[in-house]
Amino acid sequence: MSSSAAPAFKPFNLALIQLGQVGPDKAANLQHAREMILRAARGDGGAKPKADLVVLPECFNSPYGHVHFPVYAETIAFVPGRPYDVAASASKSVKMLSAAAREAGVWLVGGSIPERDTTDSKLYNTATVYSPQGDLVAIHRKVHLFDIDIPGKITFKESETLTGGKTINCFDTDFARVGLGICYDVRFPELAMINARRGCQVLIYPGAFNLTTGPLHWELLQRARAIDQQVYFSMCSPARDMTAGYHAWGHSMVVDPMGKVIAEAGHEEDIVYAHIDPQTFHDARAGIPVTTQRRFDVYADVSA
Numbered sequence: 105m106s107s108s109a110a111p112a113f114k115p116f117n118l119a120l121i122q123l124g125q126v127g128p129d130k131a132a133n134l135q136h137a138r139e140m141i142l143r144a145a146r147g148d149g150g151a152k153p154k155a156d157l158v159v160l161p162e163c164f165n166s167p168y169g170h171v172h173f174p175v176y177a178e179t180i181a182f183v184p185g186r187p188y189d190v191a192a193s194a195s196k197s198v199k200m201l202s203a204a205a206r207e208a209g210v211w212l213v214g215g216s217i218p219e220r221d222t223t224d225s226k227l228y229n230t231a232t233v234y235s236p237q238g239d240l241v242a243i244h245r246k247v248h249l250f251d252i253d254i255p256g257k258i259t260f261k262e263s264e265t266l267t268g269g270k271t272i273n274c275f276d277t278d279f280a281r282v283g284l285g286i287c288y289d290v291r292f293p294e295l296a297m298i299n300a301r302r303g304c305q306v307l308i309y310p311g312a313f314n315l316t317t318g319p320l321h322w323e324l325l326q327r328a329r330a331i332d333q334q335v336y337f338s339m340c341s342p343a344r345d346m347t348a349g350y351h352a353w354g355h356s357m358v359v360d361p362m363g364k365v366i367a368e369a370g371h372e373e374d375i376v377y378a379h380i381d382p383q384t385f386h387d388a389r390a391g392i393p394v395t396t397q398r399r400f401d402v403y404a405d406v407s408a
């Protein structure tokens with residue numbers, strides 16, 4: 105977490121990889137993700153503008169489900185504070201993501217992977233972020249675990265095997281400060297607010313909603329977080345696979361600070377691109393100045 109002034113917000117191109125073919129073969133998942141990162145970075149062979157920041161979905165290297173997390177978990181040389189150490193990390197996923205970011209020359213939010221802590225063996229749902237040089241610059245362990253029970257529809261309990269992270273995380277690029285969350289974290293406005301109040305102009309959450317809450321809440325929550333924080337907000341999902349144990353909603357999306365959806369996938373494998381324009385951010389904040397109208401004399405400042 106950076107406490108310094110946020111970098112000047114500059115225009116950039118964002119690419120979300122709505123990854124398909126995520127199955128039980130981890131090596132195949134990694135190989136496919138690598139190919140898609142290179143394809144996204146090149147703007148689909150020139151059909152789209154070259155991406156500056158590429159994003160993968162939640163749990164991109166393993167089937168999604170609490171029974172799978174212990175089997176697929178990898179260790180990262182995670183030392184609170186930086187730098188993180190790619191070479192010392194046993195994680196094959198971290199090594200692939202680092203090499204792909206370097207080869208493609210892009211910033212990369214490497215979705216999330218099941219992670220096993222090297223000291224106490226607890227399991228986390230963890231996002232890792234890489235610079236265009238391949239350095240691991242940030243880590244976010246999903247803070248709010250996805251434990252829900254909607255009878256007859258969906259029951260899911262990440263806390264059967266996972267532990268919730270305890271830190272709020274962002275990273276600085278040469279074009280923006282980007283805040284991180286993972287999926288269910290989107291339901292907690294406090295996390296988004298704290299990152300926005302710390303200077304993030306863009307919030308990115310790898311996610312994997314389902315066929316019950318996806319149609320109702322996926323877009324609504326992203327537009328809500330974009331509007332209440334006046335930031336660009338984006339979630340990147342896996343493609344839907346009805347043969348898998350978990351059916352992801354898809355619809356990877358980018359929302360601007362006025363709450364307008366500026367890019368959206370369907371439910372198939374796809375790469376969606378969005379041009380991120382700081383002017384929209386500045387105009388939203390100037391026109392509707394909620395960022396300077398807060399009443400901390402009436403209620404507490406959650407980010408203090």
Ligand SMILES: O=C(O)CCC(=O)C(=O)O
Binds near residue numbers: 250286291312313317
């Ligand atoms: O909040 C939801 O409805 C879905 C969350 C989810 O799928 C997740 O956290 O992985």
